Amino acid sequence: MRYIVVGAGAVGGTIGARLHQGGHDVLLIARGAHYEALKRDGLRLITPESSETLRIPAADGPVPTRDDDVLILATKSQDTIAALAPWPSHLPVVCAQNGVANERMVLRRFEHVYGMCVWLPAQHLEPGVVAAHGYPYSGMLHVGRYPQGVDDLSAQIVTDLGKRGLVGRAAADVMRWKYGKLLGNLANAVEALAGRTSDNGAVAERARAEARTVLERAGIAYSTPSEEAEIRGHQVDVRPIEGVERGGGSSWQSLARSSGSIEADYLNGEIVLLGRLHGVPTPVNEVLRREADRFAREKQPPGSMPLETLVALIDERCAA
The missing domain is CATH 3.40.50.720 (NAD(P)-binding Rossmann-like Domain)
Structure with missing residues (x-):
């Protein structure tokens, strides 16, 4: 083969x-x-x-x-x-x-x-x-x-x-595991926009909480972080490599390469789509999708949006 x-x-x-x-x-x-x-x-x-x-x-x-x-x-x-x-x-x-x-x-x-x-x-x-x-x-x-x-x-x-x-x-049930991974990947846009900081976890959790509501309304099964941790154990621990600075995740890397495109439509955008199909508002993921797409289109560098700006955009959308 x-x-x-x-x-x-x-x-x-x-x-x-x-x-x-x-x-x-x-x-x-x-x-x-x-x-x-x-x-x-x-x-x-x-x-x-x-x-x-x-x-x-x-x-x-x-x-x-x-x-x-x-x-x-x-x-x-x-x-x-x-x-x-x-x-x-x-x-x-x-x-x-x-x-x-x-x-x-x-x-x-x-x-x-x-x-x-x-x-x-x-x-x-x-x-x-x-x-x-x-x-x-x-x-x-x-x-x-x-x-x-x-x-x-x-x-x-x-x-x-x-x-x-x-x-x-x-x-x-491979798709159940992929939906679980999707929940984790919703944070990719946060990292790509605002960088990897200890403060952006709250925004990522807002996106995941919104997504869990959508998946449950849609009747879609997904793996949980505890399941993933139990299966993975310490088999794939992240280790430093001498002489190699570890950058961000896949979305961060897309912006760093100025590729002109990003996966947000298929990550945060998937939650937006399911929310629209099942009548669940998804303002957090909509803002993350929109802004990540804009950054890719305009070839903005990763991590260049202040977290306060991102939070303000999300709050504005939530209040609309």
């Missing part, structure tokens, strides 16, 4: 590197300077324990496919449709992404779709270089068939992930 990692950045690069180290056939799909570096020098994976350059095949677009290919989609959610457009629809797709909308989008065209709940603290440092901060394992990955179940392929993927540096878990 060959794993084609579409979007070989922080998460995709780490997953691809670990699968390669486990002896599996891997192809990394990347663009621009990152692709050129992968092709020329290989992928450098830095962890709390080591730094290793891996000669993993790379391409900057679709390649002739094989019957045993599996696509691991690790792009941002806003890039899902464009990233998969060139690939044959008979291939299985594993959505290794934040949010809960990707699997449904992909299922419109691809018959075999799998969810992956990703707990993997990593960052894309520069072209060809990825840092994975998890220790003793780089990440824990729940995998299951979408919308429900575990089949032979998902079980094989879990086995393959577990061969080197990752913990794979088969999860028939």
